[in-house]
Amino acid sequence: MTVERAERSVLATPGSNPHMIGKALASDADVVMIDLEDAVSPDQKAAARAHVAAALRDGDWRGRPRTFRINALNTPWFVLDLVEVIAAAQGLVDLIVVPKVGSAADVGTVATVLSSLERAVGRDAPVGLEIQIESAAGLAHCEEIALASARVEALVFGPGDYAASMGVPLAAIGMPDRWDAAYPGYRWDYPLQRMVVAARAAGVRAIDGPFADFRDLDGFRASCRAARALGYDGKWCIHPDQVPVANEVFTPDEAEVAWAREVLDANAEAEREGRGSFALHGHMVDAATLRMARATLARVHRTGERA
Numbered sequence: 001m002t003v004e005r006a007e008r009s010v011l012a013t014p015g016s017n018p019h020m021i022g023k024a025l026a027s028d029a030d031v032v033m034i035d036l037e038d039a040v041s042p043d044q045k046a047a048a049r050a051h052v053a054a055a056l057r058d059g060d061w062r063g064r065p066r067t068f069r070i071n072a073l074n075t076p077w078f079v080l081d082l083v084e085v086i087a088a089a090q091g092l093v094d095l096i097v098v099p100k101v102g103s104a105a106d107v108g109t110v111a112t113v114l115s116s117l118e119r120a121v122g123r124d125a126p127v128g129l130e131i132q133i134e135s136a137a138g139l140a141h142c143e144e145i146a147l148a149s150a151r152v153e154a155l156v157f158g159p160g161d162y163a164a165s166m167g168v169p170l171a172a173i174g175m176p177d178r179w180d181a182a183y184p185g186y187r188w189d190y191p192l193q194r195m196v197v198a199a200r201a202a203g204v205r206a207i208d209g210p211f212a213d214f215r216d217l218d219g220f221r222a223s224c225r226a227a228r229a230l231g232y233d234g235k236w237c238i239h240p241d242q243v244p245v246a247n248e249v250f251t252p253d254e255a256e257v258a259w260a261r262e263v264l265d266a267n268a269e270a271e272r273e274g275r276g277s278f279a280l281h282g283h284m285v286d287a288a289t290l291r292m293a294r295a296t297l298a299r300v301h302r303t304g305e306r307a
Contacts, residue, residue, distance in 0.1 A: 005065070006030045006302040007154065007205055008234040008250035009243045014039035015068065016048040021055045025062075027240045028247065030303075032061070034068040036081050037099050045077050053088030065128070069097035073106050082113055091121035095153065097130045100161060102137035104148035111149045126151055130207070134158030135165035139191050146202035154205035155195050156236070162191060172212040174223060186226065196231050205233045214239035224249035251303050252296050260293035 011029035013020045015036045024032045034055055040048045056066045066089075070081040086093055098110055107129065114127050129151045133142050139162070146155055160173035168187070180187060192208065199206035208227035211220045220242050224235050228249055235246045252260070263280060267290055270278045277286040 004302060006234075007207060008303065009237050009246035010156075010207060010234060011237045011240065011243055012039065012069075012210070014048075015052040016040045016044045018051050018055070021051065021059070023240060025055070025059050027243050029064075029237065029240075029243045030234065030247070031064060031067055031095070033097055033236075036077070036085075037069050037071050045071065046080075049081065049084045050088065053085045056085070056089040056092050065094035066092055067095040067097065067130075068093070069099060072100040073098075073109060074100075079113065082110075082117060086114075086117045086121060086127075091118070091123035093127050094125075095128045095130060097132065097156065099132045099158065100134050100138070101131045101145055102135055103141050104144040107131060107145055107148035107152060111151050114151070128153040130154040130156055132156045132158045133191070133195055134161035136162075137165075138162075139194060142195055142198040143201065146198045146204055152202065152204055154207050154233075155199045156207040157188075157192060157195055157209045159188060159209045174209055174211040176219075192227065192230050192232070200231070206231065208232050208235040210236040210238045211242070212238070214242055217241065217245055221245050221249060247303075252300050256296050257300060260296040263289060263293040264297075 007030050009029045010031040010033050011024050011027055012033045012035050013024035015021070015034045016039070021032075021034055024034075034052050036045060036048055036052060052068050056068065059066075068085060070085075071077040082096075096110070096114075098107070101107060110129060118124075118127065129149065130153055131145055133139055133145070133155055134157075138145065142155060146152060160170070162168075163170040163173075196206040208223070211223045213219060214237075224246055227235055232250075234250050237243050237246055263285055266278065266280050267285065277284060279285065
């Protein structure tokens, strides 16, 4: 299920705190994700479902997908997260984030339960899924996971749990630390590269995970830029202050847009003159260049910015 939408910023907010949910919905995040997993303590998970359902049902989502994250399939909360929230929200759910997915079978399990719940609440449109890759098993099977169901809309990297799964020393989630200097390269390059290839091959979005120090906006910006350089569509935010940075980095800037327009305008002129490939400012323009230019303007269109 290819859903064309901007997802530059995904703002996570605890499902147990209605005040924070309200603040998140008031932000300019492209997606607000109400969390029932890591942000909610075990003794609050059952009660938090009611807060999540109320926000999904009654909140002002301003045209954004109504989104929440369930607990992992191997927990005692998984099934009731789906059943209770979807029923209490009266089917007003567009997107569900599924954590710690290790195989295509995990996606199939969630999809099967959702099909039953959709019929029960009378929902016609299928609920989409965003799949978190957070383990060695998840990364090893990310290609099959991305293709496991037509419901899958995105793959999301989870750096904290991935580090734990791999035995990678990490001081804070998504942030550089003293171990970065010990490795002659970017430590997350392989999982990020493999995931974005799997996502693109399946026609779904690729989203980078969070950056723990919400006060370090320069560090967050650098992390966003690294993901954007690899082709990612957006990044998770854990504080509203991170949202404007993510939105800026994952929106093509004026120079990128001007380049794309100039390339396409020059190509139109070349076509009128019966020419194929041509040079622009000393650089050869061919079919691949045109595809890059069109992709840039398509990204601008999805963000709602003027192209």
